[in-house]
Amino acid sequence: MSNVNPPGYGYPNDPQQNPYGQQPQQPQNNPYGQQPQQPYGQQPQQPQQPYGQPQQPQDPYGQPQYGQPAGGQQPYGYPQQPPYGQPQQPYGYPQQPQYGGPMGPGGPGSLPLASAGDRFLARLIDGLVLLIPVVIISFTIGAGIIGYVIIGLLYFGYEGAMMLTQNGQTVGKKVMKTRVVDAATFGRPTDGGLWTRAAVYGLPVAVYCVGSLFMLVNVLWQLWDKPLQQCLHDKVAKTVVVKEG
Template identity: 35%
Template sequence: MHEYQQPPHHGYGAYQPQFHPPYTPPRPGPPDEALPNPAVRLGARIVDILIIVVGGGPIAFTVGMTMMGLTENNDAGGVAMAIVFFGSMALYEPIMTHAYGGTFGKRICGLRVARVSDGQNLSLGGAFGRWAVYQFIGLVPLGGLINALSCLWDKPLRQCIHDKAASSVVVKRRWGITANHL
């Protein structure tokens, strides 16, 4: 059993540590200056929506129309269109977030998604989980709005609900890839 030494008694009340201000351990995650303005995050999401609609929409439409022509079944074409469109959404964000630290919208806006613990890119499973939580919350009435706005009042990392679920944080891209830069 290890015994700790008692600090010297100074005779004037309780022992006071010799450092000022009181030491507070560092919190996990990036410093405040690495966190982006929430409006920039919103801009990145708008760019991503445009990319998905402009990029994925015509492809889904073409596949759907082709299916309708091949099968003469409007339902099959509609189902194929929905599968292609939602499939592209399900692949776009998780793969881009895992491989590059963010979607085209985040990259254009100078943002990156990182793990809170070490600043590295999310694993593919983590990126997919983050995206899935974002989609699920959007199905709940007002859930999508509350999720998007939650970064306004979250302290200290300005995380949205889907960020908390994946233990991720959005940072300015210039803050590098590793925790040493966070």
């Protein structure tokens, strides 16, 4: 009998071929330096960092960014950069408010606190402005309780109205180039703060003898108050007086 099997019926024509007509796959040797391919859709595994060593941050393309900490933060020892569009402040100086820092003079771009001499002269000029109405009240009504009450209301109304309408200045402060500002922001005080300041300064005049003594202590308080050189009415209203120009 012949050893040749008939074609078909699952028998190959060539006895050297496998039963299904497929060539056996030969193992391929990887060329030197080439990495084996990963299955489709899987990323190659990155080598793990040894325990206790910090990991380098990766950029979107997988390259480590040397010299920068993880999370995109600035390295230690370098000042934080302000957002785009905001001016950079000089190193070592905080951002200053409108009329300077909360501790008074010395900051870049700040206005110094008004001296005691400038404030006394400003009060003297305001006293001369109010002298004529005070004299008229004293001669017409007398130096009784009603007269003191009216004079106290006069000081209160003058101080409060000038502060609100003249941006923190009276006639005397305009002449001496001083201005009342908020102690926290060094901007314009609130209307309530200005009225409170005027009340503490002017209304005690309505009390006979005691009011005059309180006013004297009030205006002298700035001589020993540190560091903002505030009078008592400044402390209650949380204001300070600065020098302009």
